[in-house]
Amino acid sequence: MINKILKPLAHLLPENNRFERIWKLAQVDFKKRYYNDKLGLLWALLNPLFKIAIYYVVFTYIMERGRENFAIFLFAGLLVFITFTESASKGLAIIKSKKYLLENIQLNKIDLFISSILSVFLGFFFNLAAYTCFILAAGIPLGFNYFYLPILLINIFVLCLGVSLILATIQIYLKDITHLWAVTVLAVFWSSGIFFTAQDIIDKLPQALYINPLIGIIDNMRQITMYNEGPNLFYIFVNFGTSLVILAIGIVVFKKFSHKAIELI
Amino acid sequence: MKSQDVVIVKGLTKTYNLARKESRTIKDLVLRPFKRNEDNYFKALTDINFSINKGEFFGIIGRNGSGKSTLLNCLMGSIPPDKGSFIKTKGKMIRLALGMGFDPNLSARDNIYVNGSILGLTFKRIGLIFDDIIGFAELEKFVDTPIKQFSSGMMAKLKFSIAIYAEADIFLMDEFFGGVGDISFRRKSNKVFNETFLDGRTIIHVSHQLETIRKHCNKVLLLNHGQQICVDTPEVVIPMYNQLFKPKPKKR
Secondary structure: HHHHHHHHHHHHOOHHHHHHHHHHHHHHHHHHHHHHOOOOHHHHHHHHHHHHHHHHHHHHHHHHOOOOOHHHHHHHHHHHHHHHHHHHHHHHHHHHOOHHHOEEOOHHHHHHHHHHHHHHOOOOOOOHHHHHHHHHHHHOOOOOOHHHHHHHHHHHHHHHHHHHHHHHHHHHHHHHHHHHHHHHHHHHEEEEOOOOOOHHHHHHHOOHHOHHHHHHHHHHHHHOOOOOOOOOOHHHHHHHHHHHHHHHHHHHHHHHHHHHHHHHH | OOOEEEEEEEEEEEEEEHHHHHHOOOHHHHOOOOOOOOOEEEEEEEEEEEEOOOOOOOEEEEEOOOHHHHHHHHHHOOOOOOOOEEEOOOEEEEEEEEOOOOOOOOEHHHHHHHHHHHHHHHHHHHHHHHHHHHHHHHHHHOOOHHHOOHHHHHHHHHHHHHHHHHOOOOEEEOOOOOOOOOOHHHHHHHHHHHHHHHHOOOOEEOOOOOHHHHHHOOEEEEEEEEEEEEEEEEHHHHHHHHHHHHHOOOOO
């Protein structure tokens, strides 16, 4: 089934070998993750759904802190957050998992990163479709503000690429970064505004907006999809700034330090 | 240097630091920030110099641990050589080693596309040569079988077939040729070696099988303990290689 959806997409690409290669690597990666199980793609959907169910019960019934359309509110946040953590954890593993190629054929290593994030995004699109169904089911009309979505997607992509490049580089020299990263993910999880609005965080910690781009991205995601309003342009501006800085650091660090990758891993 | 050289290696040296691996965690960085492990350097390759012309069949021989695989890794670029080394290669390079270069969980079809694409082919081109690759490797029935279910012979055949049809310019063969496939496949691959391969392809061949070296190579590099002993025709080098074993017959 996945093949049927993915194949026609390949024809949309220009006949450039580099695009094709990145696309093929992403496709193959995606297939490997979801194709081998019987439930297949369903897992990509079930993961956020289970999480939403748990948080929903905890927040609305136990803590009595729910708000209107709280399930959708959570879904929007988790959608972005899961994409981010998946990209990062794939980035950590990428040199090991693609060693078989790096040792035998000469290729541009950064292509591997782009393709791995593309494959995460493929899963993200399936989740986005489910999210849209949620929204329709809740009776929220789809407005033309959805057209702002690509801006957010590009922003997430830039951020994920930068973070995975940085993590992969550190991983070459310091193997136990994975433990530290697990804690960092927890910090990102609670500081990204999955359970609160961006305003709640900024009131208490104004600097957070500049450090964690997910705060603004998630908030804008809700603005666009849930409330049918235009995005907060200031957030977009700041988030793109932070993400581009992270990407720039990632590329520079990776280019400078990744040459010993195969030898050390 | 002539413009025909596709591989130029000058003063290639590679040193491994055997001790380094142990101090590579954050924990150590925090607990003992200034303590460095005593370095334990090992020179895998020392001052290697050679160049290979386009279309040559270049052999590399040497005893186990003499640095042959390190040399191939440096040529591939997967391992960086020491400072001051000079390596230049021209054209697409593929390494043929048993069981390498494939993702075991992917089907033969996907692996062909991934490998072909990295070698610079468009999907259109791969589509055109796809049947030839499968046909040559005699794997018609297993196109969509995951590679992990293949025998090592089947994998080797597939790899070889991809390398031929994907038109790689330089082949790095790591103990690869000779052991691949049954008699009929070997006859087929021998034929390819004699016909199309002379057509400007360059082969770098690492092997212990002196017979294939003698038969095909026009230049051979002999390595011993990371040192370059000589580069010459097989007639000259093979007796020298045999000589390496002679001084210590009693130890066996």
